[in-house]
Amino acid sequence: MPAEVDPNFPYGLDRPRQARATAGVGMILGVVTLVSALLPGAFDGARALFVLVLLLACLSSFVISGGLFRTASASKVKAADRLLNGLDLRGDEDALDLGCGTGLMCAGLAVRLPDGQVTGVDAWIEGQLTPNGHKVTKRTLSLAGVKGVTVRTGSIRELPVQDDAVDLVVSRDVLALLPSDTARVEAVRELVRVLRPGGRVALLEPFRTRIVVRELRTLGLTDATRSRRRWTTMPPLRTITATKPPAPRG
Numbered sequence: 602m603p604a605e606v607d608p609n610f611p612y613g614l615d616r617p618r619q620a621r622a623t624a625g626v627g628m629i630l631g632v633v634t635l636v637s638a639l640l641p642g643a644f645d646g647a648r649a650l651f652v653l654v655l656l657l658a659c660l661s662s663f664v665i666s667g668g669l670f671r672t673a674s675a676s677k678v679k680a681a682d683r684l685l686n687g688l689d690l691r692g693d694e695d696a697l698d699l700g701c702g703t704g705l706m707c708a709g710l711a712v713r714l715p716d717g718q719v720t721g722v723d724a725w726i727e728g729q730l731t732p733n734g735h736k737v738t739k740r741t742l743s744l745a746g747v748k749g750v751t752v753r754t755g756s757i758r759e760l761p762v763q764d765d766a767v768d769l770v771v772s773r774d775v776l777a778l779l780p781s782d783t784a785r786v787e788a789v790r791e792l793v794r795v796l797r798p799g800g801r802v803a804l805l806e807p808f809r810t811r812i813v814v815r816e817l818r819t820l821g822l823t824d825a826t827r828s829r830r831r832w833t834t835m836p837p838l839r840t841i842t843a844t845k846p847p848a849p850r851g
């Protein structure tokens with residue numbers, strides 16, 4: 602199915618502090634590099650190496666901050682679209698987006714699931730996405746022309762959702778931001794609890810993916826796998842997929 606969400610619609614800046622801090626560090630390093638390069642004897646022996654290291658550090662900072670800002674525009678919409686297009690959805694599934702932020706994945710789900718129910722849950726954690734909040738998300742989805750999404754405030758470690766309630770759980774860049782592996786394990790247990798037998802998991806995560814896959818397998822989702830990193834967003838993301846086994850017959 603082709604992407605039907607606007608790839609340029611703004612869904613907020615992830616990790617805003619890191620994005621601004623790395624841009625600031627890049628600028629400071631740029632000035633220091635320039636001053637060092639203009640000093641007499643800057644390119645003699647060990648000093649030339651020092652200038653080169655400064656230059657590389659400066660460029661790296663700009664690459665990281667540029668990547669973070671670029672991800673806020675089209676890159677993360679494309680990453681979400683790629684994930685959702687790969688799921689081959691029927692259109693009547695009930696889906697849950699963990700840590701929905703301003704509704705990027707909810708919007709992509711809503712256009713693909715005209716006969717299903719889409720719910721986003723977020724605790725609106727300060728400093729992880731800007732702007733963020735229940736009202737911001739409702740407004741963003743409305744501006745994007747998306748209808749019928751339920752947005753709920755709550756923790757993904759204690760989901761405000763019944764057992765066996767959804768056919769699909771998705772998420773992008775949320776489990777990695779939890780404070781510990783214990784928290785990640787709790788979140789994985791919760792997402793498996795709310796999945797119906799036969800339901801699917803599709804996550805995009807940059808870090809700590811091994812522990813997520815391990816917990817999914819421990820909970821009986823034996824087909825749980827993670828892909829290689831894709832460098833189209835900053836930080837680069839891996840896709841984690843799994844299926845909850847169907848209920849035993851009889």
Ligand SMILES: C[S@@+](CC[C@H](N)C(=O)[O-])C[C@H]1O[C@@H](n2cnc3c(N)ncnc32)[C@H](O)[C@@H]1O
Nearest residue numbers: 615700701702705723724725726730756757773
């Ligand atoms: C980097 S943003 C990603 C937002 C969204 N998934 C997207 O793709 O645009 C991380 C989001 O996870 C949410 N979050 C972090 N920890 C959470 C928790 N324990 N429960 C619910 N939401 C959480 C934050 O509030 C934030 O909206």
